[in-house]
Amino acid sequence: MDSPDDHFGDQVAATYDDPSAAEFRPEVVDRIAGVLAELAGDGPALEFAIGTGRIALPLARRGVPVHGIDLSRAMVERMRAKPGGDQLEVTIGDFTTTAAGGGPFSLAYLVYNTIMNVTTQEAQVACFRNAAVHLAPGGCFVVEVMVPELRLLPPGQHVRPFSVTDTGWAYDIYNFATQEMSSNYVTATDGRGEFRSIPFRYAWPAELDLMAQLAGLRLRDRWNDWDRSPFTSDSTRHVSVWEKPR
Known part of the structure; x- marks a missing residue:
């Protein structure tokens, strides 16, 4: 890990x-x-x-x-x-x-x-x-x-948003060749943004x-x-x- x-x-x-x-x-x-x-x-x-x-x-x-x-x-x-x-x-x-x-x-x-x-x-x-x-x-x-949620991805797409709010966005990125993926989070608070990414392997x-x-x-x-x-x-x-x- x-x-x-x-x-x-x-x-x-x-x-x-x-x-x-x-x-x-x-x-x-x-x-x-x-x-x-x-x-x-x-x-x-x-x-x-x-x-x-x-x-x-x-x-x-x-x-x-x-x-x-x-x-x-x-x-x-x-x-x-x-x-x-x-x-x-x-x-x-x-x-x-x-x-x-x-x-x-x-x-x-x-x-x-x-x-x-x-x-x-x-x-x-x-x-x-x-x-x-x-x-x-x-x-x-x-x-x-x-x-693995690959069936939810349209052909040619490797990014899937799974949460969108007024103050934050979250999305998964897939690498089909290696089975690597990441869950990524963007939050905005008082005009300041924060980004966090967590790696996974499916x-x-x-x-x-x-x-x-x-x-x-x-x-x-x-x-x-x-x-x-x-x-x-x-x-x-x-x-x-x-x-x-x-």
Whole structure:
């Protein structure tokens, strides 16, 4: 991951938890934590990119021992300030290579498109291998990520605006040859402009399956969402579960 604190430092961490955003709604968080708790069973769980504890804290409240890996100290400090946040063990480091204590784990998970923050195919493969190393036989690695939105782009266009307001503009830029993309934000406040760009790498479900296979994992389930609805050709995201053979 490239200079993560440039993208998830103090400024981003201070406003990351947005109660009005869909992913922070209690019913959404509760559903995700419920699925993960079921997959973890009686064993501990490891969250790659634990961040501010959006999922880790409610999962821990369900009785699952949760460990985390994250590069951003600012995000983890936000989690530490929340009730129960000081009880979770967190290793500061790159989740594609960093080893965490407390294993082996019955569950490792990486949610909310964060696999795309890993900006090379090589590093994404390393992420799957690191997950597999941490898992006990029969354990699962879960990834939640969008399906690349290339069908929304007209022929010949590689830029897609996704938010336009009176004070800000946001747009994605795609490089089809390398599967690189970036989300770019322009905001105007009191006549002053600010620009922020976050790099990503998108991957198709079949490519992620191959990464899992290289790590010795096999696909167990793929859903359209955390409600376990079927994944179809019209799905805009997926929750995939790969299992480490016993």
